[in-house]
Amino acid sequence: MRSADHGFVLHSATWPRSTADPALRRLTHLADHSKLWLGLAAVMATRRGRLRRAALRGTSAIAFTSAVTNGIGKPLLPRRRPAADLLPHRRRLRTPPSSSSFPSGHAASAAAFTTAVAMEAPQLGLALLPLAAAVAYSRVHAGVHWPTDVVFGAAIGSTVAVATSRWWPVRPTAPGLARPSTRTVALEDGEGVVMLVNPSSGEPARDPSDELSRLLPRAELVHPVPGTDLVEQLHTHLESTGEAKALGVAGGDGSVAAAAAVAATRGLPLLVVPTGTFNHFARDLGVLDAQDSTRALRSGSAVNVDLGTVLVDDLPQQWFINTASLGGYPDMVRLREKWAPRWGKWPAGAAALVRVLASAEPIPVRINGIHRKIWLMFVGNNGYQPKGLAPTWRPRLDTGVLDVRYIRADLPFSRTRFVVGAVTGALFHNRAYVQEERDRVRVEVLGSPVALARDGEVSLMGNVFDFAARDGALHVYRPE
Known part of the structure; x- marks a missing residue:
């Protein structure tokens, strides 16, 4: 040499x-x-x-x-x-x-x-x-x-x-796999589509209504009523306007989750137009813009995907399209989404997790009858990747399972053990971290009520949470 x-x-x-x-x-x-x-x-x-x-x-x-x-x-x-x-x-x-x-x-x-x-x-x-x-x-x-x-x-x-x-897996370019739908109709120019448009989603002062009116001139555009629950508004509107052939939504994941709950309940196909900040569900689905959405609608190309549900105490069933979480996880999501535009999702997620774990209090729970103390819990609709610190994408949208992850607080130095495992990329050999896939999971909080976050938004407080995977519950348009 x-x-x-x-x-x-x-x-x-x-x-x-x-x-x-x-x-x-x-x-x-x-x-x-x-x-x-x-x-x-x-x-x-x-x-x-x-x-x-x-x-x-x-x-x-x-x-x-x-x-x-x-x-x-x-x-x-x-x-x-x-x-x-x-x-x-x-x-x-x-x-x-x-x-x-x-x-x-x-x-x-x-x-x-x-x-x-x-x-x-x-x-x-x-x-x-x-x-x-x-x-x-x-x-x-x-x-x-x-x-x-x-x-x-x-x-x-x-x-x-x-x-x-x-530590930071590369997100694939291909969308998540799903089963083709055989019950979805092709609709030209948006005829028969009731479209929920949320102008406050995504970039400020960007109302997609004009673009949607050009792409789908015969669709009926509906805007959120301030102070009204979106799910209730959509149900009321659909009952008053007669028979709709499809339900559409232009907004972020919160708006999409509300529309998905109504579409699944009424058996309507869902048209998703991503106009939010992150658009996690649309990206996993493979719908990148309004042109993708309208192309799928005109050709009748659609798939069947799973949804997640959760029963909180004695309240009505709640739906989620991406994730639900308990404990410190809602705070982690809030900080991660706040910092992600500047740092990127994985670094922001790591920093948010450290911040939350440093100030979190252990939560005594029973998970499917087993007593535990946890710092936080994540429940994903279908299995997420990577299987570690920052779940980011789904290879499949039709597995019929929930991705359940939590950090144990009933082990000595559990927070330190988890952080070391995350940094070294060895979480699967770490007893402080639990990850499993189930079609159902029951979580009973043995103390004060805790907050439930669905699709990144804190919605309810409760003590008993029954999560379930709803296999193929939603028919959603996606370009071939």
């Missing part, structure tokens, strides 16, 4: 002067301390969705890679840098670094960022590849690294970036 390194450097020293010499010197300076990559990440973070997740994953990969290269690689494997007289003066840096040559931190950071971005946004990662390669090569061209320093640095960076998926 040493012979090959010297041979390449000596051969490259014979190359004639070119405009690449000053350009590569400027590029290598621009990548000092990862300034180039952090700047790109800042620009990417201004866009929501995959670009923001790519930026967060990229900066996380750089942070871990820097710790490995500077904290482990360089101290344990010291190596002299190339002698200055091996290369022409025009290519050398004015102030060459004095630390160990092995491995190349510039190459490691470039590979870490590019690999991490490619995991979230493959096309963007491919576009960044030539830039990352140029940064890596610039270190050899400037005479501050041997070629093998660059190769091993790039390998370290790529490995660390891929390893982030152990």
Whole structure:
């Protein structure tokens, strides 16, 4: 390896002067301390969705890679840098670094960022590849690294970036699987559709009513009445207007949950137009915008998906499309949703969980007859991924089960044990964390009533909660 390194450097020293010499010197300076990559990440973070997740994953990969290269690689494997007289003066840096040559931190950071971005946004990662390669090569061209320093640095960076998926799995682009519906009608121009439109969902001052009127000119648009429960309003409206062929909703997950409850009760197909902030249900369904929704409506393409229900004490049955939760989980969700636009969902979820666990009080409960003390509980409609700290998406929407997770408070140092398990990616070997799938679960709170959150919104207080999965309860339009 040493012979090959010297041979390449000596051969490259014979190359004639070119405009690449000053350009590569400027590029290598621009990548000092990862300034180039952090700047790109800042620009990417201004866009929501995959670009923001790519930026967060990229900066996380750089942070871990820097710790490995500077904290482990360089101290344990010291190596002299190339002698200055091996290369022409025009290519050398004015102030060459004095630390160990092995491995190349510039190459490691470039590979870490590019690999991490490619995991979230493959096309963007491919576009960044030539830039990352140029940064890596610039270190050899400037005479501050041997070629093998660059190769091993790039390998370290790529490995660390891929390893982030152990704690932060990459969300797949494909929607959740579901059973095709055989009972849903195709409706042109929205004829027979009663559409609930919630202008307060999502971006401020963005009322989707005009767009929906153009796409579905024959649909009947209904707006929420202030101070009125959405479920009751929809039931009353449908009873007064006669026979509707389908129920639609344009809003966030709270509005979609209310419309889904009415549609499931009345046996109507549901049309979802995502106009909320996060649109978790619509994303799992594979409906990304109003055009997806109207295309599915016109073709009659639909699927059967599950819903979750919960009976609280002696109150009427409540429905949820995504999740329900008890204890500190509603507070965690509130903080996570507040911080997610700035930090990303996984980092925001981790920070919110630490904040909630630090101030939470143990809740004595009976879960299906077994006495426990818990800090918080999560109940998902169908199995969520990842199976750890931050459940984010559903591979299937028709499993007929509930994803039940809770953190035990009846073990010594349970909070510390859980946090250590989450950080090391070893929650499944941690007794403080319980995750199981059931079609029903009964939770009896042996103390003061606690809050129930459904689809991220705190709704009721109670002591007895009977959760159940409703297999194929909802017919919902989805493009093929």
